[in-house]
Each structure stands twice: as C-alpha cells, then as structure tokens.
Amino acid sequence: MLGETQVVDPRATVKLHKCRLLVTSGPDTGRSMASDKERLRCGAHPGNDLVLVEDRTASRHHFEVQYTERGYLLVDLNSTNGTFLDGRRIERAYLSPGSQIRAGSSVITFAPLDEEVAVEPDREGELCGMVGQSVKMRQVFGLIKRIAPMDVSVIIQGETGTGKELVSSAIHELSGRKKGPMVVLDCGAIPPNLIESELFGHEKGAFTGATSSRPGAFERAQGGTIFLDELGELRLDLQPKLLRVLENREVRRVGGNDVIEVDCRVIAATHRDLVKEIAAGNFREDLYFRLSVIHIQLPPxxxxxxxxxxxxxxxxxxxxxxxxxxxxxxxxxxxxxxxxxxxxxxxxxxxxxxxxxxxxxxxxxxxxxxxxxxx
The missing domain is CATH 1.10.8.60 (Helicase, Ruva Protein; domain 3)
Known part of the structure; x- marks a missing residue:
C-alpha cells in the first residue's frame, strides 16, 4: 500500500541496507557473503557475489537479490533448474528474514542486516559548490555524504529551481563512480517521439532521420551515473521499459536486436509528488519502488x-x-x-x-x- 511507503527524511534518519546470504545446505555449505550493494548475484560463475564453487547443478548466474524501497526482491536469472523460495519455484518474489532459497543442490538462507542511523547536519555548510547554513540544507548535505558511497538508486524531489541537478552531481562526485561519466537526460525537455531513442539508443534506419547508430543515455553512462531529470514527465508507456532496464541492467536499442549490458547508478529527480501521481494513474508504482531506495526532499x-x-x-x-x-x-x-x-x-x-x-x-x-x- 502507498500509505506504507517509507520516505527517507533528511531531518531524521536514513535506513542503511545490508543483507547476508549463507549457504546452509549443499556442497558449498558454510560459504557466505554480506554486502550493502543494491543487487547481489549468486551462481557458479566466479564473477558472482556469492559463488557456488562446488555445486555442479547451479547455473552460472542463478539468481539475484535486489534491494528496493518495498523490500528485498529475489529474481531468478533464467536458471536451468529454477530458483525456489521456501519450497516454491519462483521467477520473482519478495524475501522475508530467514527465507530459504534453493539454487541447484544448495540452500541459501537470507538475513537482512538493515539499520536505521541518524543523519547529523553537516558542519561545513558547503558541499560541492552548494552553500547553506540553514539546518535544512546542512541536513541535506549530511544525507548526501552518507548515501553517496552506497551505490543505490536515489530520487530527489523538490520544486523547480531548488538545485536537484547540483545534488545529483554532488552524489556522483562523492561516490565510487566519480571517475566515470555523468550523463544528464531531461525527460521533460525531449520531444515524446525521441525520448525512447535518447534513453536506450537507436540503430541506423530505426526511424526517419536515423542516419547512423547512436548509443542512448544508459550506454553513455557506463561505469558512471545517469541523472534522469523530471522523471515525472516520462510517458506512461515508456515506464515499463525503463523498469526492465533497471531490473535487468541491459538495454536494447530502438530498431536493434542485440542486448547490451549497462552498469550505471541511477539518480532521478522530479518536481512532482510521485505518490500522488501513482494514485492518479500517471506513474507506475513498481517503478517508483525500484528507484526510491533513497528519497531526498529539497526545501524551497x-x-x-x-x-x-x-x-x-x-x-x-x-x-x-x-x-x-x-x-x-x-x-x-x-x-x-x-x-x-x-x-x-x-x-x-x-x-x-x-x-x-x-x-x-x-x-x-x-x-x-x-x-x-x-x-
């Protein structure tokens, strides 16, 4: 229910998410990992966060645990033998503390390690070119410093002209992705017939005027940050496509067949109250929950x-x-x-x-x- 949505209030606390995956049965019993990453992958491939080294029945990339505002989401990654949650085969389902995940011959126990911590007002009154001695702004600065290294999705809400792009730039500059690009896309300033191409790219001949192939904003932000300004203006029919990119970390260009993996942090901003937009049928609830891991409200x-x-x-x-x-x-x-x-x-x-x-x-x-x- 929308009334149960937790919005991070810069005047009070921020919820720092973290979880542990522990192999409790199978050939890799005892293997574990704990992380505050936004998504954790498990499988036989050594590039996974939790590697099932000995389990020959586990797929290379078997399942993923994603952190969303609604909770921890378990997603099967098209595994050969399926992913089971508490004995039931699933494609995607939300986890509870102590949930048992079966992948191949292994049983993995899920445990959330989230904690609520106080955000102290920043003492400096200046951050990445922004200034403010008021308590409200120093609390925002403190929140930015706290969440910038977390590599999670962020929604910045505030009236026009409050400095949402400056906040997004500060988050990028204070993050582990600062050496990568920061790509800005204003969803409200691009003609409706071009927004899909701007987001996901297009191949030559995909539409009239597409004389050459062009990467979209997500591809250009590879290894860095993409800032989706005025997200509330995004067409409703494009919102499911954006959600799929966020969940699968891959794009398909307009007019193309190839799937391109993307790795970038997503920061979105809007002057609208997205909860009200959801109630009015103008914005997808699942997209909101996927993006609003951290919610920053800027004061006018x-x-x-x-x-x-x-x-x-x-x-x-x-x-x-x-x-x-x-x-x-x-x-x-x-x-x-x-x-x-x-x-x-x-x-x-x-x-x-x-x-x-x-x-x-x-x-x-x-x-x-x-x-x-x-x-």
Missing amino acids: LRQRRDDIPLILKQALAEPEVVEKHGRKRFSAEALGLLMAYAWPGNVRELMNVLSHVLTFSDEGEEILPSHLPPR
Missing part, C-alpha cells in the same frame, strides 16, 4: 531564507563576476527586500535577479533597492 528557498545572503555572497565572489563587474555587495535595504520575497522560482530565480542586477547596476560597489527588478 522560502523555507531557508537565511541562506540567501550566503548564496549571493558566494555568487558575487566568483572570479569571473569580480573580473567583469568588480567587487559588489548588497545594501541592507536591498538584502531585506530579497529576504522578504517568496521566491517561487527558488535559487534559479535568485540567480536570474542577480544577473539582472549585475547587468544594470552602476559602477558603484553597493547594490541598492533601485537596482532590483520590479517584483
């Missing part, structure tokens, strides 16, 4: 007005601004007007106002109320 600027002077000070100190306009500062009266404004466009609107001020203010150092655009 009107809820952190005390950060406005700091944001402006940082922007005015940028070398290119100083070189072009000299050193500037806001008068107390001008700053008071900015602090009193509601900022429906948030930090983006504030930056637009600053650009206007720098363009039309005179040579003096002080920025006065007369320099501000009408509001």
Whole structure:
C-alpha cells in the first residue's frame, strides 16, 4: 500500500541496507557473503557475489537479490533448474528474514542486516559548490555524504529551481563512480517521439532521420551515473521499459536486436509528488519502488531564507563576476527586500535577479533597492 511507503527524511534518519546470504545446505555449505550493494548475484560463475564453487547443478548466474524501497526482491536469472523460495519455484518474489532459497543442490538462507542511523547536519555548510547554513540544507548535505558511497538508486524531489541537478552531481562526485561519466537526460525537455531513442539508443534506419547508430543515455553512462531529470514527465508507456532496464541492467536499442549490458547508478529527480501521481494513474508504482531506495526532499528557498545572503555572497565572489563587474555587495535595504520575497522560482530565480542586477547596476560597489527588478 502507498500509505506504507517509507520516505527517507533528511531531518531524521536514513535506513542503511545490508543483507547476508549463507549457504546452509549443499556442497558449498558454510560459504557466505554480506554486502550493502543494491543487487547481489549468486551462481557458479566466479564473477558472482556469492559463488557456488562446488555445486555442479547451479547455473552460472542463478539468481539475484535486489534491494528496493518495498523490500528485498529475489529474481531468478533464467536458471536451468529454477530458483525456489521456501519450497516454491519462483521467477520473482519478495524475501522475508530467514527465507530459504534453493539454487541447484544448495540452500541459501537470507538475513537482512538493515539499520536505521541518524543523519547529523553537516558542519561545513558547503558541499560541492552548494552553500547553506540553514539546518535544512546542512541536513541535506549530511544525507548526501552518507548515501553517496552506497551505490543505490536515489530520487530527489523538490520544486523547480531548488538545485536537484547540483545534488545529483554532488552524489556522483562523492561516490565510487566519480571517475566515470555523468550523463544528464531531461525527460521533460525531449520531444515524446525521441525520448525512447535518447534513453536506450537507436540503430541506423530505426526511424526517419536515423542516419547512423547512436548509443542512448544508459550506454553513455557506463561505469558512471545517469541523472534522469523530471522523471515525472516520462510517458506512461515508456515506464515499463525503463523498469526492465533497471531490473535487468541491459538495454536494447530502438530498431536493434542485440542486448547490451549497462552498469550505471541511477539518480532521478522530479518536481512532482510521485505518490500522488501513482494514485492518479500517471506513474507506475513498481517503478517508483525500484528507484526510491533513497528519497531526498529539497526545501524551497522560502523555507531557508537565511541562506540567501550566503548564496549571493558566494555568487558575487566568483572570479569571473569580480573580473567583469568588480567587487559588489548588497545594501541592507536591498538584502531585506530579497529576504522578504517568496521566491517561487527558488535559487534559479535568485540567480536570474542577480544577473539582472549585475547587468544594470552602476559602477558603484553597493547594490541598492533601485537596482532590483520590479517584483
């Protein structure tokens, strides 16, 4: 039920997921592994997380355990002899503490090791180019630092202009994937007839104008991070295709037959309340649960007005601004007007106002109320 969804609140705690797989019966009895990875694979191939070395009846890649917001999901990987959960053959099913998984001749016991930990507000008030001394933003910074190394999917929710792309960049830069690419795809800015090609790529001749093959965003993000901005605008008919990519870690280009494996972290952002969109039939519940392993809610600027002077000070100190306009500062009266404004466009609107001020203010150092655009 949607009412049972747990949303990670940056003001309180974050749930750190971890689980253990222990072989309790079969030729590999005693072999185990514990990890906080978003997905764990088990099988005979040495590249698996839990390798069944001695079990000759286990498939190379037998099953996978995926962490989702709803819980731990067991998925059979088209194994030869099937995957059984508590004696019943399954293709996919949610696990419970102590669940018994049979793969080949082996029985593996599942144990969740999740823990709820407090997220302390960051002391610095600055992170990867973002600034904020307000408690709300320092708590967001603390949450980013905590979850960045976890390599799990993240949904960032916030009004337009609150800095969702900056947050996604910070998560990427603080993660183990920082040396890989970060690919940004705005789902709301791409024409509906091109979004599938932009996501998954296309082969030459797949549609009119496809004069050559082109990799999609998931392929280009290989080894790094893909940021799906305004995910709430994604067409409903494309959402199952995106879900399959997330679950199978593979894409098929438009007009192509080959399956291409992809390895990238997925961060999504939206200005919409996706739970309400699910209730309205505009967004798939299963896609939401697959993506919202971690949910970050960004506060609007009107809820952190005390950060406005700091944001402006940082922007005015940028070398290119100083070189072009000299050193500037806001008068107390001008700053008071900015602090009193509601900022429906948030930090983006504030930056637009600053650009206007720098363009039309005179040579003096002080920025006065007369320099501000009408509001």
